[in-house]
Amino acid sequence: MKLRRPTLADKAAVLALVAEFEQSQSAHDGGFWDPGNFCYETWLKGVQDGELGLNLPDGWVPAIQLIGFEGKKAVGFLNLRLALNDHLLQFGGHIGYSVRPTERNKGYAKAMLKQAFSFAISRNIKRVLVICHVGNPASRAVILANGGVLEDVREGSERYWIALESKDGNHVKHAQAMPKK
Template sequence: MTSLVRPDAAYHDSWQEAFEEFDHVFSDGSGQHGRVEGEFTRERFDAMVADRLAQADPATPLRPDWVHCTFLWIVEGPEFVGNLAIRHELTPYLLEQGGHVGYSVRPSRRRQGHARRALALALPVCQELGIDRVLVTCDVDNEASRRTIEANGGVQEDVREGKRRYWISV
């Protein structure tokens, strides 16, 4: 069954397989953007895990344009299935485009209900973080994500710059 876990080095092999499926491009909810050039070594992986864990801690200093974020991994048993990020607050950009929650599921595990379940599991975490209205966005042409958000109680507010903006009360 789909669950959410904190980033953990124990998922290294499965994460690496998913990263290959994403064609070495960091996916939504991963905390990084863009294509990775060169080998993503175990050392690099361990540093990434430590960084993702640290970003949830309000005591961790961040760049001025960043917000603290709780990163969770979507897993099924020992398999890494995808990424999920909960941003603790909204910058002007996140209010317009990114939202509180971002997620992605590895290509080979899509259309199996993982995103829907992961978003449902993330909502109580949002509430624990003091977020009582959760903003989730998706591209206007991403029907799978639209259905996922609406299945979790998302009410569309509007569309801005190609993004559907939904609010979910928790």
């Protein structure tokens, strides 16, 4: 599985990914689109602009949109937010991710989160906040497997910090909760 930025050549694979999320009415954390008016080329331009901080909707921060691919098949979304505003600090975190329903329980979320660390390190992010709902044991397991340390639970959301290795960006050096203010 390889996590990378989507390209124009990925159109069919990403459209199939979006269609599966829409058909199953499954949450797609880490992937954002207008379901009633989805145009791949417009979406792609939007995610490219979003990484540069251009044309962001109110309350949004610059982010890298990534897709997990197994061969040519798109298996999931991951969105790496490059900054935290007040809302993201409380409830969204740096990273949102989701795996297409037919590809769950195969280790893709764990691999995607781990691979996202190198993108975070390349943007000088030393630790990431990853948040899951208390009723989502699968996401909790993914976060813990990647070195997440629980800071607290706020309004039904578990908040985990993961400290990143700075040498190669592919491994968790150690994890510790962020000090309380």
